[in-house]
Amino acid sequence: MIISYQWLLEYLPEPLPVNELSQILTSIGLEVEAVEPVETIKGGLEGLVTGEVLTCAKHPNADKLSVTTVSVGGAEPLHIVCGAPNVAAGQKVIVATVGTTVYPTEGDPITIKKAKIRGEESAGMICAEDEIGLGNSHAGIMILPADTQVGIPASQYFNLPATDHAIHIGLTPNRSDANSHIGVARDVCAYLSHHRKSEHRAVMPVSFFDIDDKSGTDGWPAINVSIEAVEACPRYAGMGISGVKVGDSPEWLQRRLAAIGVRSINNIVDITNYVLHEYGQPLHAFDADRLNGGKIVVRHLPEGTVFTGLDDKQRKLRADDLMICDGNGPVAIGGVFGGKDSGITEGTANVFLESAYFAPMGIRRTSMHHGLRTDAATHFEKGVDINNVLPALHRAAAMIAEIAGGRVLPHMTDVYPTPLKTTEVSITYEHIRRLSGKDYGHEAIRNILLALGFGIQGETAEMLKLSVPSNKTDVTQPADIVEEILRIDGLDNIEIPQRLNISLTKALPTDRHMRERVAALLCGMGMQEIVTNSIVNSKYYPGNETLVRMINSLSADLDCMRPSLLEGALEVAAYNCNRRSTDLALFEFGNVYKHIDGKYVEESRLSLLVTGNARGQHWQYKAQPADIYYLKGLLNNMLAANGITGIATSYDGDTIVWKWKNRELCRMMQVPKDKRTAFDVKQDVYYAEIYWEVWYSATGSVKTRYSEVPKFPAVQRDLAIVLDTQVSYQQVQEVTAQLKLAELRTYGLFDVFESEKLGAGKKSYALNYTFQLQDRTLTDAETEQLMKKLADAYKNKLNALIRD
Structure with missing residues (x-):
């Protein structure tokens, strides 16, 4: 998951340096894997300043060059050789001073150095827009308005946004509550509340605006919603926005999405993506005029039904794929992918905005089966907050009204047949102490839990009865409560005792x-x-x-x-x-x-x-x-x-x-x-x-046997035997083993020889044998007798010839 640093700061009570914020995130279990700078313009125009051309004269040794003196607010003006045809005295310009690295629109970066150009010293560069990445024009230098202040940073003049950072978080699958900017901010605020004793919580930018019922609907009928597959879709809400103008998103919105690696498409789609990464609640925008029958039905369709997606590909549906249908047929795969015939286009004037809760298991199965790993699917399959459905819907509708010029219609739909029951967990302070290994004060525990959104339903001197916030889908038992406390206190604050007592409750594998x-x-x-x-x-x-x-x-x-x-x-x-x-x-x-x-x-x-x-x-x-x-x-x-x-x-x-x-x-x-x-x-x-x-x-089955190191020397002998080529060395080994010679310690093959001199179909094996006894030295006669037994066995059983 990628979080924008500047975006996240909007929800925090105080600005935090990016390094400190990264440490806090890792400490509360949101491990930061990388922090990458995100620049609107490469280099951020660092080292570039505004200047004024004081004098401009023709270069004595070059027809197309000019020698200028330029003030950049310092004690002395800079001498700069310029090749632009439009440079003239009195102009306000952008200057790259010596040591500055400029990043052209095309080509490699260039570091400005002092130089002599055709015999004239030059200490800087008067810049064209393509030379500093602000455009593609190279017709001449940039000329600023006459009232431009001299010597201010170019980044300040062009009002560049603060440098952003993409914070890469290794989010574990159970932490769906932190799968958004507000979710991360909630944890950071809880940390600050605990450690800095502030009362701040994560800012929740929800716009629950009043809708004027007299505003009219411009003849656009309400969209009626019904849910046939209630288990797969417990809640479905929708809102209409009329009179929108589809176009490019404002620059600030494009920058926000680019910082987290999301490509800008158009203002309507960009707003749904923005709210997804803000709240963690996926949304989908339909072209309302392309929804037939004025209705939405959430249902399963027969096995093999063909559906055409936004990518123009046809897919055969499974019987358990959850589909969003209008009066004619499917218009989207619920929570996964939109349909071609109802998507937002340049001609869209009316929008029906969907915000729903889909069961995680069904979404994952559908997403994996069809190979559609969309942002919406990856959020739904981890579990989203069912109580975020309306806040996210209102937030997106307000943004569309503001950015795309739409008007929010009065008939919002919220189909929620069986409201979610609040999970309740009881836990004792002693259990928290025993499981965490740390003696927290009762007040500290209460404050941490309240900061995270837990409700205290009952309390005694020994225990707490808590209601779990709906965004904490993984909190179901007392151990989960302890984990939340440990996280906000800081995982790196867990005390490690000098002695650990461990009881193994399960035997290790036998092998x-x-x-x-x-x-x-x-x-x-x-x-x-x-x-x-x-x-x-x-x-x-x-x-x-x-x-x-x-x-x-x-x-x-x-x-x-x-x-x-x-x-x-x-x-x-x-x-x-x-x-x-x-x-x-x-x-x-x-x-x-x-x-x-x-x-x-x-x-x-x-x-x-x-x-x-x-x-x-x-x-x-x-x-x-x-x-x-x-x-x-x-x-x-x-x-x-x-x-x-x-x-x-x-x-x-x-x-x-x-x-x-x-x-x-x-x-x-x-x-x-x-x-x-x-x-x-x-x-x-x-x-x-x-x-x-x-x-x-x-x-x-191996039985270990011990014997002392032999005190008496070993005897070695060689033997060469001629065999038929089809006789394998394995057969030689088998015959040798059958003799069961106690004196034979080791033997091995050290040469294989084949030649016409041996005869057709013949080969020669040369073997080395080692004999040894524990109690005495073998005599030559005994050794020869052993060798004779081996030779006779090879002759009789392998039809071998003994070579001299």
Whole structure:
């Protein structure tokens, strides 16, 4: 949300510097994320002054230049070389002094410096209007009236408004009461009342003017309003304004809207936008002459009804979309978007002004479904004050009458079948003290609540019975009252005790420590953790019939729950690679979702992604690209660190599948090129996804055993075997494991050799074995016997030949 500083000051009892105001806002829970200056004219004409040309002579070395002396109110006149054809002695002009930065209408800013121009010194510039951003003319310098005072700032002469600031507030969804300038001002005034003991409240510029019933209606009949969908629209009010003239808004109104990032359209629409951001109450203006039948009906229409909006797009309505209809059909989507056939145009003479309350849930569903994220919809979906309907309506009608020359008609409509019941909350002073951790005085509590608009319905020495103002839609229980008190006292004034006593009421997840352990291990191996969105685009998964699709999707690009972590990791990889950060090692803990046999399944996964270089360039070695073996090494390190053994490997196409006790533990692959291309990733990517529940079960079955460091040396032997090319290294591992050699500590493959000398369809594996005992040193005879067992097993079960 953006607030205009100058606009907000109108509702405050005293002017506050923008920095102090920002601190107050953050202290009361309206966190200021940024403060940006807003200038009507770039630079604010700073450094520019009015002057008088005292003398003007032709430049001795240039036909088109003049040498002038100009008084700007100082002790000595300035010598300025000027190229304008219309400069002459006696003129009052605008002068940019040395050091001033001017901002032309077109082009880059220019800082004025002392210079010599064709041999003549020049200390300033006499300005044309386009040179200082006041217009487009460059025919000559600006000539001011003869009675202009010399030496006054140009900003003062042109009566520029005070520099405004756009205050960006990170408004939380529950704070609909502060979703306007008056709402923010109310909180600031309550803060000032509490801390500075003033009696001021936020100024409420409501114009409840008297309407002359004898003024006539110019033959314009009243608009009759009826509500058929009362639950979706509990209140609807309207007022007619005749004889308006649609045109540009006055400059002050355009500046106000521009300061908060709202584009000016015309005076009628601008006024509705102004009141929206002033009160937080959305309004809509209809061209009354284009409303058929002289009536408004608030209702639902049949599924599939076609509606044409202000943007000329046709939309098919849902049965629960709330529509504003006239005698012929829909003219607006209630609280969301206006219709083409009833909007304000240059020819509009009569206006019907709508101010209503629409139920938040229905507005959000309609807005999200049709992709219409309008200001009105975002206000309604958070909840607006139903008692603001009439004040905002009167305010806008008064402004239209004043600015657009209209006349407010006598027959205002306010359909409000069931008035809102006031919420009441009882709270004890002891509960406030216990929950806030601060001992507030009773009078301080009462004053804060009164300043915020709460009513005191009953009071004892121990408790308060309060009526909640209708703008506080999120206040429903005693804890909410305490929050309001803490906010106005200032969140940064909460005292932090030296000792905190905490009672954990809920056990931590059983796998939390394992997650932290694995995350620390992966970070130690140079990987970085990422967190991606669980809601993704269904176009990533064509033909996937198990997708969990969103009923109310946030957008067309976020419409299903992810069935895999791969796509999110590829989005992160693409983002980084496009910014020349190409060496990535990423991991993510996350859940995946699927819909099978009418049931929704949620599973925890751990993903690993590597791409680019596993090791960068160094003077001692070349860069090492990441590959599938590098990723496999990371996984092996994880298995070893967690004591997981008994892993079986198989292949599912190009995917390597690791199993533990016949349960899938991990899938690892090189991401296919077409998948990478879909995410605009041009380099090779290697990916693994771990089934976390299986991993957690595997680690839980590990029994920790301790043994002393061997005192006796290990013995190493090499063995080279010739095998058929279709025999995999996994089969060699399986045969080795079947022997169950207690003396065998480790073994591994250190060379693969293929040549015609070995024979057609043959390959050679070279393996290294390490043998060791705890109680003694192995003899050569014992070692040779172990090697013979291995060789015989390979011969018998793999048809291997032993190479000398």
